[in-house]
Amino acid sequence: MALDHALLVSLLEKPSSGYELARRFDRSIGYFWHATHQQIYRVLSRMEAEGWISAKVQAGETAPDRKVFSVTAKGRVELSRWIAEPVEPEGTRDALMVKLRGAAFGDSQGLIAELEHHRAAHANRLTAYRVIEARDFAGARSASPGGQGPGALDPQRALQYMVLKSGLRFEQGWLEWCEEALGLLRNIKQAKRKRTTP
Amino acid sequence: MALDHALLVSLLEKPSSGYELARRFDRSIGYFWHATHQQIYRVLSRMEAEGWISAKVQAGETAPDRKVFSVTAKGRVELSRWIAEPVEPEGTRDALMVKLRGAAFGDSQGLIAELEHHRAAHANRLTAYRVIEARDFAGARSASPGGQGPGALDPQRALQYMVLKSGLRFEQGWLEWCEEALGLLRNIKQAKRKRTTP
DNA sequence: ACGCCCTATGCAACGGGTTGCATTGCAACT
DNA sequence: AGTTGCAATGCAACCCGTTGCATAGGGCGT
Numbered sequence: 001m002a003l004d005h006a007l008l009v010s011l012l013e014k015p016s017s018g019y020e021l022a023r024r025f026d027r028s029i030g031y032f033w034h035a036t037h038q039q040i041y042r043v044l045s046r047m048e049a050e051g052w053i054s055a056k057v058q059a060g061e062t063a064p065d066r067k068v069f070s071v072t073a074k075g076r077v078e079l080s081r082w083i084a085e086p087v088e089p090e091g092t093r094d095a096l097m098v099k100l101r102g103a104a105f106g107d108s109q110g111l112i113a114e115l116e117h118h119r120a121a122h123a124n125r126l127t128a129y130r131v132i133e134a135r136d137f138a139g140a141r142s143a144s145p146g147g148q149g150p151g152a153l154d155p156q157r158a159l160q161y162m163v164l165k166s167g168l169r170f171e172q173g174w175l176e177w178c179e180e181a182l183g184l185l186r187n188i189k190q191a192k193r194k195r196t197t198p
Numbered sequence: 199m200a201l202d203h204a205l206l207v208s209l210l211e212k213p214s215s216g217y218e219l220a221r222r223f224d225r226s227i228g229y230f231w232h233a234t235h236q237q238i239y240r241v242l243s244r245m246e247a248e249g250w251i252s253a254k255v256q257a258g259e260t261a262p263d264r265k266v267f268s269v270t271a272k273g274r275v276e277l278s279r280w281i282a283e284p285v286e287p288e289g290t291r292d293a294l295m296v297k298l299r300g301a302a303f304g305d306s307q308g309l310i311a312e313l314e315h316h317r318a319a320h321a322n323r324l325t326a327y328r329v330i331e332a333r334d335f336a337g338a339r340s341a342s343p344g345g346q347g348p349g350a351l352d353p354q355r356a357l358q359y360m361v362l363k364s365g366l367r368f369e370q371g372w373l374e375w376c377e378e379a380l381g382l383l384r385n386i387k388q389a390k391r392k393r394t395t396p
Numbered sequence: 397a398c399g400c401c402c403t404a405t406g407c408a409a410c411g412g413g414t415t416g417c418a419t420t421g422c423a424a425c426t
Numbered sequence: 427a428g429t430t431g432c433a434a435t436g437c438a439a440c441c442c443g444t445t446g447c448a449t450a451g452g453g454c455g456t
Contacts, residue, residue: 019434032290079304083308091228093231093232096285101357155390163295163298173367180363184360201443217403262450
């Protein structure tokens with residue numbers, strides 16, 4: 001149950017309404033944690049009932065009313081408890097891998113298109129991450145992590161940067177792997193054609 | 199709904215009983231797709247009802263009876279359809295990232311232990327993958343993908359190798375990232391100590 | 397003889413994520 | 427004037443994965 005705690009962290013970084021959270025989860029945060037607004041509202045209600053967060057209604061003059069949530073002391077305790085609680089790393093579960101192994105028994109042409117699509121999607125994400133990096137963490141790239149030198153980040157931003165770095169690393173990895181897999185599929189297709197039309 | 203199709207691929211590679219599938223999903227396949235035996239039995243029933251697979255009961259003399267499933271023509275069609283069907287690459291959803299960002303507001307000591315645990319887990323998986331690579335794909339490492347040279351793999355095994363390669367790549371990436379994050383957390387902790395006890 | 401583990405299959409309850417739909421009000425375009 | 431679009435919140439149904447439990451026979455150790 002990690003959406004609860006993702007929301008706690010988001011609210012600690014900045015108290016917000018459900019709507020704002022939903023938009024942040026479609027943008028910056030959404031790059032490493034995804035959630036719909038329905039989910040977010042449901043979890044916010046539950047957390048308010050449990051006293052982890054408290055709401056203050058902001059009457060909107062031109063816009064509808066907003067319920068702005070902040071994390072309570074109880075919520076902070078819960079977050080610390082959860083962070084220290086050990087969790088096993090999740091096993092991979094990617095449909096592409098299944099499709100690749102399945103390609104041995106059928107359609108490989110459709111899979112090539114699919115892989116090209118994934119390659120493009122990962123390239124887009126990588127670009128988006130690089131834009132964020134340049135915008136928010138320029139100059140901190142080569143600084144020693146958490147150190148005190150010039151261009152050093154405060155802990156909060158250094159940790160955010162570390163999360164972004166995982167995104168950069170994995171999108172780069174995906175990209176290279178997609179290229180490799182596409183090369184393989186094309187070779188297989190070519191070999192098949194050679195065999196059928198000699 | 200990809201477990202269905204993962205099972206179809208597994209059954210095409212080798213017709214099996216639910217129990218065998220569950221064990222394979224705990225071993226080789228499980229490294230890139232995880233499922234429990236309860237899930238597997240339920241999905242097998244459904245797929246049998248839909249005519250994607252058919253069962254043959256093997257009466258065991260010393261062991262209990264086994265229902266061995268094979269993929270039907272209808273099942274093959276469904277698999278091809280699904281492979282060609284475009285799917286968006288899934289957004290990341292990793293609790294570690296949330297914990298990292300959350301560490302700015304509380305417990306960083308517990309998180310260090312957690313990261314060390316993850317680092318060890320990923321190192322273990324990497325080792326396991328390398329064992330599989332050496333056992334099943336020795337000699338194919340540097341061969342051109344899908345080519346005809348010496349040490350070339352047939353398409354089925356070449357595709358399996360490509361899946362394994364993604365595992366190798368990502369576990370390696372995780373490992374390096376864990377090291378980097380641990381370095382950062384230790385630096386933050388040290389800087390905090392300096393500030394509190396000058 | 398008793399308990400324990402392994403093979404082999406399955407049901408039932410719960411929980412979280414996904415999808416679809418609903419409502420209210422203002423602003424802006426056609 | 428009517429329609430589209432956005433801000434803002436929420437309910438309800440469904441699907442899938444997780445967790446816990448059940449059963450039934452055979453081999454093996456003490």
